[in-house]
Amino acid sequence: MNQRKHVRRAAAVACSLLGAMAAAPAARGDTTLPALVVSAAAIPPGLGIETERLPYSVQRMSAAERREAGGDITEVMARRLTGVNTNEIAGNAFLNDVSFHGFRASPTLGTAQGLSVYLDGVRINEAFGDVVNWDLLPQAALDDTLLVAGSNPLYGLNTLGGTLAFTTKSGRTHPGLSAELSAGSHGRRQLDLAHGAQHDNGLHSFIAATLFEEDGWRDHSGGSLANLFAKLGGRQGTTSWELSLLHGTSRLHGNGLLPSYRQQDGAQQSGLYESDRAAAYTYPDRTRNRLTQAGLNLRHAPDDATELALTAYLRHSRRDSVNGDVSNTYSDYVERCAAGFNADGSAREPQSCPYDRDSAGALHPASLNMAATRQRSAGASLNLTRYLERHQLLLGAAVDASLMRYSQTQQDGWFGTDRGVIADPQSDVEQEAAVTGRSTALGLYASDTWQASRQTALTGSARLNRVEVSNTIAGQAQERFIYTSFNPALGAVHAVSDAVALFANLGQSNRVPTVIELGCADPQHPCRLPVGLQSDPYLKQVVSRTAEAGVRLHSGRRDTLTLSVFRSVNRDDILFLTSGTQGYFANFERTQRQGVDISATARLGTVDAFAGYSFLDATYDARGVLFYGERSVPVAPGTRIAGLPRHTFKAGANWHATPRLTVGGSMLALSSVVTQGNEDGLHTDWNVRGYALFNASFSYKSEGRWELFGGVSNLFDRRYETYGALAVDLFPGGRLAQPHAGTDGADLARFVAPGSPRTVSIGVRYRM
Numbered sequence: 001m002n003q004r005k006h007v008r009r010a011a012a013v014a015c016s017l018l019g020a021m022a023a024a025p026a027a028r029g030d031t032t033l034p035a036l037v038v039s040a041a042a043i044p045p046g047l048g049i050e051t052e053r054l055p056y057s058v059q060r061m062s063a064a065e066r067r068e069a070g071g072d073i074t075e076v077m078a079r080r081l082t083g084v085n086t087n088e089i090a091g092n093a094f095l096n097d098v099s100f101h102g103f104r105a106s107p108t109l110g111t112a113q114g115l116s117v118y119l120d121g122v123r124i125n126e127a128f129g130d131v132v133n134w135d136l137l138p139q140a141a142l143d144d145t146l147l148v149a150g151s152n153p154l155y156g157l158n159t160l161g162g163t164l165a166f167t168t169k170s171g172r173t174h175p176g177l178s179a180e181l182s183a184g185s186h187g188r189r190q191l192d193l194a195h196g197a198q199h200d201n202g203l204h205s206f207i208a209a210t211l212f213e214e215d216g217w218r219d220h221s222g223g224s225l226a227n228l229f230a231k232l233g234g235r236q237g238t239t240s241w242e243l244s245l246l247h248g249t250s251r252l253h254g255n256g257l258l259p260s261y262r263q264q265d266g267a268q269q270s271g272l273y274e275s276d277r278a279a280a281y282t283y284p285d286r287t288r289n290r291l292t293q294a295g296l297n298l299r300h301a302p303d304d305a306t307e308l309a310l311t312a313y314l315r316h317s318r319r320d321s322v323n324g325d326v327s328n329t330y331s332d333y334v335e336r337c338a339a340g341f342n343a344d345g346s347a348r349e350p351q352s353c354p355y356d357r358d359s360a361g362a363l364h365p366a367s368l369n370m371a372a373t374r375q376r377s378a379g380a381s382l383n384l385t386r387y388l389e390r391h392q393l394l395l396g397a398a399v400d401a402s403l404m405r406y407s408q409t410q411q412d413g414w415f416g417t418d419r420g421v422i423a424d425p426q427s428d429v430e431q432e433a434a435v436t437g438r439s440t441a442l443g444l445y446a447s448d449t450w451q452a453s454r455q456t457a458l459t460g461s462a463r464l465n466r467v468e469v470s471n472t473i474a475g476q477a478q479e480r481f482i483y484t485s486f487n488p489a490l491g492a493v494h495a496v497s498d499a500v501a502l503f504a505n506l507g508q509s510n511r512v513p514t515v516i517e518l519g520c521a522d523p524q525h526p527c528r529l530p531v532g533l534q535s536d537p538y539l540k541q542v543v544s545r546t547a548e549a550g551v552r553l554h555s556g557r558r559d560t561l562t563l564s565v566f567r568s569v570n571r572d573d574i575l576f577l578t579s580g581t582q583g584y585f586a587n588f589e590r591t592q593r594q595g596v597d598i599s600a601t602a603r604l605g606t607v608d609a610f611a612g613y614s615f616l617d618a619t620y621d622a623r624g625v626l627f628y629g630e631r632s633v634p635v636a637p638g639t640r641i642a643g644l645p646r647h648t649f650k651a652g653a654n655w656h657a658t659p660r661l662t663v664g665g666s667m668l669a670l671s672s673v674v675t676q677g678n679e680d681g682l683h684t685d686w687n688v689r690g691y692a693l694f695n696a697s698f699s700y701k702s703e704g705r706w707e708l709f710g711g712v713s714n715l716f717d718r719r720y721e722t723y724g725a726l727a728v729d730l731f732p733g734g735r736l737a738q739p740h741a742g743t744d745g746a747d748l749a750r751f752v753a754p755g756s757p758r759t760v761s762i763g764v765r766y767r768m
Helices: 003-023 063-069 073-080 328-339
Strands: 058-061 084-087 097-100 103-105 115-119 142-149 162-168 176-184 188-198 204-214 223-236 239-253 258-264 267-269 285-303 306-326 366-387 391-415 421-423 430-451 456-473 479-495 500-511 542-555 559-579 582-604 607-620 624-628 631-635 647-656 661-670 691-701 706-713 721-729 747-754 759-767
Touching: 058 073, 063 073, 063 142, 063 661, 063 691, 073 084, 073 097, 073 142, 073 647, 073 661, 084 721, 097 162, 103 115, 188 759, 258 721, 306 328, 366 421, 456 500, 582 624, 624 721
Parallel strands: 115 162, 559 624
Antiparallel strands: 058 142, 084 097, 097 103, 142 162, 176 188, 176 759, 188 204, 204 223, 223 239, 239 285, 258 267, 258 747, 285 306, 306 366, 366 391, 391 421, 391 430, 430 456, 456 479, 479 500, 500 542, 542 559, 559 582, 582 607, 607 647, 624 631, 647 661, 661 691, 691 706, 706 759, 721 747
């Protein structure tokens, strides 16, 4: 049975349930929409609509729930939020890809980004590539996490599949001192400090800091980060304000994928992953991030029915990376040789592959690629909220401007015995790319939530986006592109009873090409991401439309059940396609993601439990050809998109054994995923298998202010992989392929992202 039938059946079941509930008689008396939880991370600021009145699915995770789950922010989201998955494509927890409903938020350039991410109302997707740097979030200062599904125009650019909104603590909401020290496997050490206070003059202050260091479980994968967050706020009459400052720095190593199975002489053989899953394919692979961000949130209520909200920010980020890899000339030579050609392009005799030192770079098979990115951004949004008898109106405007500078240099070198790159001190450092880019985005938006009856609320919204993107590449004329899009949305919520509400929503949002994508969009002149930028053809903006319907059930504060069905269609998706060792960005006519989410929470005596299931059918929805190195992969409507599991199940519980002792456990199970480059099923057994992971935790509170806590991730030390891609293995058997010297030649291989092994941690927490 094909996957469309699966989705149709699931949607039919869900719609039947919704129809049955809609047909059920309403409770006697005045039934009104329940107003349980106010959206803690209102975007835009001032749009404080009760969650139960929102016509789309919303998931909220508090700081306490995140602390109980344990782990880094991306790990916690993968364990607790329905529909969220991560992959360890870079081999570092702070460099993970996060996906929701098949849309990604990733720190990796070239990833098709589809989620917008906010911190205190400030969009933190970087202008250069829309990437998200998870390592620069102030984890010790984070309060609520809100995940909003769908293509919601109010959340601005890049909200194709959803929005993640983080809010930070303040001295008003979190007074007192908190200190936490923990240590764990693989040399992990972390210190979190936070202090909040309310002062006599109406001011409140908060400061938090994090220090983190690890050796890493893979070779050459140690890293560290540090950040400091401070907030000062106050209130005078009907006016409140908050000033915040964030400064962070990190030095991370991500070793990426390892070659697993390889095809040699028609037979399948094991690769480096099977012999040493902690190895690095090549190294170094180091990224250093730095960020300074200042923000202002100002609210003023001239009367009980009106509120003005202003958000403004300044943001300066830097990224410097060093990557050791096979040089372009050597890689091209080996692949040509494997395909039956000499280095000069002429056909070669069987068992012969002469090596031209001058044209193929025999003396320097390796290179160090160094990149530097500098970004400065500033922006502001102004919102007017007006409450009428049956309406909640919002009018707003936002402007964001960014300046980006990027440069790429390269130095020739050699490989050591462990595949580490050693630069040749006699070789010059050559500049391969340099670009200066600017983007200016203007958004005008409006929303109205109308209480049509005591049981029904309708919400209509719209946003007009106008974005100008320009870039100037060294030695070339400036390019300038202008994109506009009008994005509407319409939704409804109907309260069947005090405990049951139905919702449905249809929305549209857009994403515009970034400087990196516009600078590498010509298949005739591919670039080695993220290098080789040039003046290139026009790319269309991505437009996404999402339809969602569902039901919310609740009994008390902790017993809840949410079921939703969704379908998102992207037009003119932007994909990165490779050509040999290089690649380019291109539009793909149409892709779609559809599925079902079910999530539940319950309080059973002294046990708090949760569970979530997600079915995702992510496919290409048009005919086309994907290019991955030496492979051309034909796709058609129904071909699965790589890297996304069809089934995800997560569950967990915390048992409050005594008032002081809490014991918890959780599990995460995912089905297999398609390997990138194998979408057409060329190798039937080369997809990445599914897996199930189990975690355990405990905490013990003393009579005083101390708490002892700990946990185990991947309790049974399961060996698993989170992502796969087909590529040529230039290190068969772990050694550099040298056809001219008679060594094994390079062959097509399945590369995989190794999952983290068992990790044990223990710590102590003090609160005052």
